[in-house]
Amino acid sequence: xxxxxxxxxxxxxxxxxxxxxxxVSLNMDPGEFLVLLGxxxxxxxxxxxxIGGFTMPTTGVIRIHGEDMTAVPPAGRPTATVFQDYAxxxxxxxxxxxxxxxxxxxxxxxxxxxxxxxxxxxxxLGDFSDRRVDQLSGGQRQRVALARAIAVEPxxxxxxxxxxxxxxxxxxxxxxxxVRLQKRLGATFVHVTHDQEEAMSxxxxxxxVNSGKIEDYGPPERVYLRPATLFxxxxxxxxxxxxxxxxxxxxxxxxxxxxxxxxxxxRCVSTHSxxxxxxxxxxxxxxxxxxxxxxNQRNLxxxxxxxxxxxxxxxxxxxxxxxxxxxxxxRILLRLHPDEKVQVGDTIPxxxxxxxxxxxxx
Amino acid sequence: MLNRIRRFPSIFYxxxxxxxxxxxxxxxxxxxxxxxxxxxxxxNGPSLQWYEKMLANERLVESLYNSVLVAVLSSLVTTIAGFxxxxxxxxxxxxxATGIQFLLMAPLMVSYLIIGIGLLITLxxxxxxxxxxxxxxxxxVINLPLCFAIVYSQFGDHLKNIDCAARDLGASDLSTxxxxxxxxxxxxxxxxxxxxxxxxxxxxxxAFLLSRFDVTLPVIIFEMLRAGLTPEVNAAGTMVxxxxxxxxxxxxxxxxxxxRKTG
Amino acid sequence: xxxxxxxxxxxxTKWAVQPxxxxxxxxxxxxxxxxxxxxxxQRVYGKLQATWSTxxxxxxxxxxxxxxxxxxxxxxxxxxxxxxxxxAYPLACxxxxxxxxxxxxxxxxxxxxxFWTAYVVRSYSWLLVISEKGIINVVLLSLGIIEEPxxxxxxxxxxILGFVHFFTMLMTLTIYANLVQIKSSYRKAAADLGANxxxxxxxxxxxxxxxxxxxxxxxxxxxxxxxxxxxxxxxGGTDLLVPxxxxxxxxxxxxxxxxxxxxxxxxxxxxxxxLMVHKHLKMDRI
Numbered sequence: 017x018x019x020x021x022x023x024x025x026x027x028x029x030x031x032x033x034x035x036x037x038x039x040v041s042l043n044m045d046p047g048e049f050l051v052l053l054g055x056x057x058x059x060x061x062x063x064x065x066x067i068g069g070f071t072m073p074t075t076g077v078i079r080i081h082g083e084d085m086t087a088v089p090p091a092g093r094p095t096a097t098v099f100q101d102y103a104x105x106x107x108x109x110x111x112x113x114x115x116x117x118x119x120x121x122x123x124x125x126x127x128x129x130x131x132x133x134x135x136x137x138x139x140x141l142g143d144f145s146d147r148r149v150d151q152l153s154g155g156q157r158q159r160v161a162l163a164r165a166i167a168v169e170p171x172x173x174x175x176x177x178x179x180x181x182x183x184x185x186x187x188x189x190x191x192x193x194x195v196r197l198q199k200r201l202g203a204t205f206v207h208v209t210h211d212q213e214e215a216m217s218x219x220x221x222x223x224x225v226n227s228g229k230i231e232d233y234g235p236p237e238r239v240y241l242r243p244a245t246l247f248x249x250x251x252x253x254x255x256x257x258x259x260x261x262x263x264x265x266x267x268x269x270x271x272x273x274x275x276x277x278x279x280x281x282x283r284c285v286s287t288h289s290x291x292x293x294x295x296x297x298x299x300x301x302x303x304x305x306x307x308x309x310x311x312n313q314r315n316l317x318x319x320x321x322x323x324x325x326x327x328x329x330x331x332x333x334x335x336x337x338x339x340x341x342x343x344x345x346x347r348i349l350l351r352l353h354p355d356e357k358v359q360v361g362d363t364i365p366x367x368x369x370x371x372x373x374x375x376x377x378x
Numbered sequence: 379m380l381n382r383i384r385r386f387p388s389i390f391y392x393x394x395x396x397x398x399x400x401x402x403x404x405x406x407x408x409x410x411x412x413x414x415x416x417x418x419x420x421x422n423g424p425s426l427q428w429y430e431k432m433l434a435n436e437r438l439v440e441s442l443y444n445s446v447l448v449a450v451l452s453s454l455v456t457t458i459a460g461f462x463x464x465x466x467x468x469x470x471x472x473x474x475a476t477g478i479q480f481l482l483m484a485p486l487m488v489s490y491l492i493i494g495i496g497l498l499i500t501l502x503x504x505x506x507x508x509x510x511x512x513x514x515x516x517x518x519v520i521n522l523p524l525c526f527a528i529v530y531s532q533f534g535d536h537l538k539n540i541d542c543a544a545r546d547l548g549a550s551d552l553s554t555x556x557x558x559x560x561x562x563x564x565x566x567x568x569x570x571x572x573x574x575x576x577x578x579x580x581x582x583x584x585a586f587l588l589s590r591f592d593v594t595l596p597v598i599i600f601e602m603l604r605a606g607l608t609p610e611v612n613a614a615g616t617m618v619x620x621x622x623x624x625x626x627x628x629x630x631x632x633x634x635x636x637x638r639k640t641g
Numbered sequence: 642x643x644x645x646x647x648x649x650x651x652x653x654t655k656w657a658v659q660p661x662x663x664x665x666x667x668x669x670x671x672x673x674x675x676x677x678x679x680x681x682x683q684r685v686y687g688k689l690q691a692t693w694s695t696x697x698x699x700x701x702x703x704x705x706x707x708x709x710x711x712x713x714x715x716x717x718x719x720x721x722x723x724x725x726x727x728x729a730y731p732l733a734c735x736x737x738x739x740x741x742x743x744x745x746x747x748x749x750x751x752x753x754x755x756f757w758t759a760y761v762v763r764s765y766s767w768l769l770v771i772s773e774k775g776i777i778n779v780v781l782l783s784l785g786i787i788e789e790p791x792x793x794x795x796x797x798x799x800x801i802l803g804f805v806h807f808f809t810m811l812m813t814l815t816i817y818a819n820l821v822q823i824k825s826s827y828r829k830a831a832a833d834l835g836a837n838x839x840x841x842x843x844x845x846x847x848x849x850x851x852x853x854x855x856x857x858x859x860x861x862x863x864x865x866x867x868x869x870x871x872x873x874x875x876x877g878g879t880d881l882l883v884p885x886x887x888x889x890x891x892x893x894x895x896x897x898x899x900x901x902x903x904x905x906x907x908x909x910x911x912x913x914x915x916l917m918v919h920k921h922l923k924m925d926r927i
Contacts, residue, residue, distance in 0.1 A: 070542050090546040097546050103539035107561045116557075117547030168547060388739040392748070395732050399755055399810060402766035405776055409769060419779040459661040466657030482661055485669050487911060489867020491884050492904040496672030499679050499897050503689075519668050522661060551654050573757070580760040583869050587891070596761045603765055603874065607772070615762035626757040630750045 019082065021046045021204050022067065022172050027076030029062050029228075036062040038228035039076070044172070044206070049198050052208045053215040054225035055251070061176060063225065064208045068097045068174050080171055091120075094171035098178045102161040104149045110136070110160055111145035117168035135163040138197060155186045162194075166201065173198075175207040179214065191218050212252050216240060224248050241302075245378040249300040256306065256348050257376070258299045262291050270375060274299050275346045279317045281375055291377050298376040301368050303335065303351035308358075311367025319366045322348060324358050334358070338366065403619065410612035428613040438598050438614060444510055445579055445595040452517040453574040457567055459518070460525030465559065468533035469541060479530075486523045493519055494584040501588070510592040516584035521574040528570040532563060565632045572629035576622050673908075680901035689897065697902045710886040711906065717797065717882060718866045721804040722858050728805065729812035729857070734846075736813070737820040749817060756810035764803050764874040768794055771802070771875075795877030803871040808864075812857035819853025820846070855921035863911055883907055 020043040029037040037059045044050055052060040065071040067078060069090035078086050085093055096117065104113050111132050118128035136142050139159040144152070152160065158178055165173055175194075179187045195218050198205045209215055215222050216236040224232040224239060224247075232239050232248040243249035249257055260274030269280040270291060276299070291297060311318035322338035325347075336350040336358060350366065358364055413425035432438055463482060467475060485493060497516050501508060537559070544558040560567065582596040589597065595618055602611050681693045701707050736749055755763065770776050771793035778790040793799060823846060831841045865871075869884035876882070881889075883903055890900040915922075 068542075068546060070546075090542065091548045091550065095546070097543065099539045099543055101536050101539055103536070103543035105540060105544070105558055105562070107564075116544070116549075120548035120550075120553060164543075164547070385739055388735045391731055392735050392740075395728070395752065395809070398806065399752060401776075402763065402770050402806070403755060405769045406762065406766035416774070419774065419776065459664060462657040463661035466654055466659075469657075470655045472655075472658070478658060478662060481665055481670075485665065487863060487915060488669075488673070488908060489863065489884075489911070491867045491869055491887065492676075492908055493669065493672070495887065495891065495900055495904045496676045497668070498891070499901060500672040500675050502897065503675060503679070515668050518664065522665065526661065555654075576757050580757075582761050599761050599765070600870070603761075607768065611765060612769075615759065615765060618762050619759040622757065622759050623754060626754055627750070630754065 020044055021048075021081060022206070023077075023079040023082075024063070024067070025077040025079065027063075027066060027073040027078060029059075029066060029071060030074045035228055037066070037073070040225075040228070040230055042223060042230065042233070044204060046204055047202050049195065049205045049207065049218060049220040051215040051219035051222050052206065052225055053212060053219075053222050053251075054210065056210055058225045059228040060208050060210075060225040062228075064097075064174050064176055064206060067172065067206060068095050069093045070097075095174055096165035096168050096170035097174040097176060098158075098161045098165045100177045100180060102157045102178075104157055104160055104164070106149050108149070109145070110141070110147050110149065110152070113149065113160060114145075114164045114167050117164065121168065132163070132167055135167040136160075138166065138200075139163045139193075154182055155190065158182065158190065162197070166197075166203070170203075172204045172206060175205060177208050177210070179209070180211075187214070188217075194218060216252075224251065226251070242374055243300065243376070246298050246300075246376045249298070249374065249376055254303055254349055254351075256301045256303065258301075258346065260297050260299055262293050262295045262297055265291065265293055272297060272299060272375065275344065276319050276340065276348075277317075279370070279373065281373055282371060291375060295377065300374045300376055301348075301372060303349040304333075305372040306348060306350045306366055306368050308352065308356055308364055309367060310365050315370050316367050317370050317373065319348070319368060321363050322366050324360050324362045324364060327358060327360055329354070338364070340366075406612055406619065407616050409609055410616040412609040412612070414609070416607060416609070428609040431610050432613045432617070435610075438595070441593050441595045441598040442617075444589075444592050448510060448514045448517060448585075448594060449575045449578040452514040452521065452578050453571050455514075456518050456521040456525045456574045457571045460522055460570060461529050461560075461563065461567060463526050464530035464533060465555065468530060468538065482526050483523045485519055490520055490581065491583050494587040497584070498587045508588050508590040510589060510594075512588040513585045513594065514578075516588055517574075517578040517581060520581070520584070521577055524577075525570040525574055528573070529563060529566050532566045537562065569629040569632045572625045572632070576625040576629070579625065580618070580622055676901045676904060679898055680905055682898050684896060684898060687895070697898045701899065701902045701906065706881070707886060707903070710881045710883045711910075713797075713880055714866055714883040714907075715910070717800055717804070717872070718862055721801055721808060721865050722861050724801070724805045725808040725812045725861055726854055726858060728809045729816055730854070732809070732813045733816035733820055733853075736817050745821075749814070753810045753814045756807065756814070761870055761874075763807065764871050767799070767803050767806065767875055771799060794875060795879075797876060797880050800872045800876035800882070803875045804865050804868075807871070808857075808861040811860060812854075815857035815860070816850060816853040819850050819856075823849045852921055855918055859915065859918055859922055862914055866910065867907060 022042075022044040024040055024042040026039050026041050027037060028035065028039050040063060052063055054060040062071060066073050069085070069088060069092075073086060076086070077084060080094055090097075105116065108116070111129060114132035114135050115123075115128040118131055123131070133142065133145060136145060139162050141156060141159050141163065144156065144160075149157065149160070158181075161178065179190050182190060191214055194205070194207070197203075207218065219236050221234060222232070222236050222239045223230050226247050231251075232244040234244075239248060240252050243252060246257060249255050258275040260272040262270060263273045263278075264271040269282050271278065271280045279299075281299075306319065320340055322340045324336055324338050326337040328335040332354070334352045334354055334356065336352055338348050338350060340346045340348060348366070352358065408421060410428060411424035411426070412421060413423040413427065463478075466472075467478060472478060494516060497512065497519075498508075501512060506512075540562065541554060541559060544554040549557065580596060581594075582600060585594040586597050586600065593601075595614070599611060599614050599618070602608070602614070678691075679689070680697055681695065683690045683692050683694055683696065732752065736745055736752070740748055768775070772778075773790045773792070773794070775794070777793065778787075781787045782790065827845050827849070828841050831845045832838075836844060867884055869888055872882045872885055873888075878885075883906070887900050887903045887907075890896040890903065
């Protein structure tokens with residue numbers, strides 16, 4: 017196992033009585049692309065700002081390359097930040113912006129301009145060195161900010177919602193460029209965003225932040241398909257969550273009495289959870305995991321008959337809202353293939369795979 | 379056409395207002411070129427005789443020099459102190475931030491006259507004699523709130539991020555200020571310097587109360603007024619007016635036409 | 642470099658605020674405190690004696706002509722403020738709504754430029770307009786409208802004229818700055834909902850422009866009530882205002898305790914007015 021490049025050891029940040037970040041611990045490997053994902057006000061930006069040295073943790077330790085950096089100011093840290101508003105120096109030309117960090121490191125003019133040009137080439141702005149900042153488009157500014165940060169060859173590059181201000185198209189393009197750049201440089205990136213699609217498409221690992229705590233941490237696929245908590249299940253894309261009660265547990269599985277009926281989940285599903293008999297839990301099922309047809313086979317769960325209330329055609333699929341009548345009415349969201357033509361008012365049989373359901377204890 | 383008719387009363391009012399605002403100035407300037415003993419109708423001239431007389435007036439020329447000295451030095455001190463205060467307050471979380479802000483703005487609430495009387499009584503109690511230095515200090519007191527406010531108002535979140543970016547890239551306190559913040563602030567600093575210089579250049583009551591022999595130009599003009607209306611006062615007034623106009627015009631243009639460029 | 646050294650080095654800008662704070666404390670707060678103390682002192686044979694006596698205050702509030710000056714000051718300031726608002730509001734509206742945007746800034750500068758300039762000279766120049774041989778009398782006489790020159794100068798009206806001239810410019814600036822910040826979509830929305838131009842003004846523009854008026858009126862009040870030059874040059878020696886009375890105490894009688902009492906009274910008046918209107922004052926808008 018590699019030594020972690022960045023370690024957050026139990027860091028907490030309080031602003032007066034408000035706890036913005038609550039005992040967060042995290043390790044990052046070199047070359048990792050980590051995304052801090054969370055709703056606004058969740059504390060993700062505060063975590064980033066503590067890594068960058070702009071905010072002091074109230075308690076806890078931050079190490080980079082194993083060295084304690086907790087009290088080191090930004091200038092002394094091997095980090096560089098790409099700010100949300102880019103924070104380009106408006107009175108300097110592009111090249112001077114990019115070379116600024118090298119100037120502060122006492123590089124000679126020729127050397128720093130050479131290196132700055134290389135950085136600009138990397139982000140595809142080789143021809144823009146002599147432009148003024150106000151002559152650039154939003155996307156170009158974003159690239160200059162990126163070039164300025166990578167020019168100082170930081171051990172960890174910090175990106176604070178850098179794509180938030182861009183149009184959807186440019187944003188998607190920049191996401192891919194960021195990943196390519198990161199792999200090419202072999203650099204370590206920490207990226208903050210509230211956009212879960214962006215997080216999934218660029219991250220090696222996602223740390224899902226809520227109320228100052230890390231709710232879930234892992235590769236995007238795992239976090240999406242096997243969320244660790246109810247918040248994670250609901251925040252990552254659209255989802256169906258059902259209340260339930262654990263009725264029995266044995267080696268073959270966990271039986272849950274839920275809104276959608278009795279079901280027994282394979283034991284492995286909840287290996288990371290600590291469910292106990294009699295405990296209130298939630299089940300989650302992605303809309304695309306709910307399928308048409310009867311579920312009579314052993315590995316399926318039958319969800320009974322549902323009445324279609326709403327159908328929204330979305331090109332690649334149809335989003336349907338249906339209502340099941342069990343003990344009480346349960347609303348379920350389905351994502352059907354466009355070929356599967358259903359209409360409002362239809363009654364349809366639905367089922368899901370037993371393995372797809374996720375048991376959520378928290 | 380309808381539009382033009384609708385607009386007519388507005389234009390008329392505007393012209394009337396401009397007449398009201400500029401009438402006394404116009405009369406002042408016109409009669410500074412009077413060829414005669416009184417700055418009243420009929421206008422004879424133009425003649426530069428009163429300007430010649432003014433420049434031959436040693437006391438007046440000396441006061442001109444004093445005024446420039448006080449204006450430049452007090453504005454320099456004011457702008458630097460105001461900038462540093464605004465920067466320090468914007469950049470750091472201060473426990474007493476609101477209190478400090480209130481303290482720095484407080485002199486705006488108190489009339490120049492009262493600030494002057496306060497300083498005069500203080501000098502008197504401590505047995506310090508009146509001087510041009512005292513005048514300059516008084517001018518710093520009255521201008522500091524404005525300079526502070528002008529610079530502080532520019533410190534938005536964006537500038538704070540720029541400050542963070544500079545530090546993040548390795549800049550020390552000093553390089554952050556000299557290479558990044560001050561250059562970006564140049565228009566605001568220039569404007570506050572010019573504004574402060576204008577107000578000092580024009581200021582009468584504090585200069586009148588706190589100076590003894592080294593008086594400033596407005597004080598001399600006031601003394602000349604006591605002797606009655608003469609075109610020489612017009613000439614001196616025109617000069618004061620022209621210089622203030624130039625200073626204010628510079629700061630107004632800088633302030634209004636400097637659309638903040640964002641990075 | 643160790644972390645603690647770096648940290649200490651970083652923090653000097655934390656002290657950047659101190660020079661201004663210390664300066665304000667020493668040259669603004671201290672003199673005011675001394676003035677408060679002196680207002681309780683007594684003058685004995687021309688020398689100040691440190692006592693704690695309220696005799697000065699009793700004298701001020703017991704002497705008719707001193708109290709009159711306070712009343713005069715309040716009246717003049719109030720009339721000035723109201724008149725300036727009435728003149729400036731239409732002007733600001735015209736600048737903000739009737740003038741094409743590219744001319745607005747130029748005209749605004751033109752309108753407010755003399756506000757910042759030539760304080761003593763400005764009052765004096767009005768004398769050239771309204772004096773016995775001033776331009777107004779010359780014009781009216783030559784047109785035959787009047788036969789005797791009007792006595793316009795050296796009276797209260799002249800002081801108010803000088804003030805109104807001065808503060809119309811200031812008020813135009815503050816009101817204009819406020820008006821241009823009101824989004825035009827508000828007016829459009831009101832019009833769209835059926836309000837006519839007058840109703841749009843009464844229900845949308847006017848209420849939203851109150852902060853600009855309040856700031857301008859407050860600054861006018863503070864400056865006008867403490868101004869010595871305008872009443873001294875234009876108003877003359879009768880019908881004294883408080884600043885003139887203060888200057889008389891200082892220059893004629895060297896009666897610092899009484900000057901202090903009157904100065905503090907003015908300050909208290911300003912503070913009371915501030916407390917009355919501070920809810921509407923949003924200085925950052927200007």
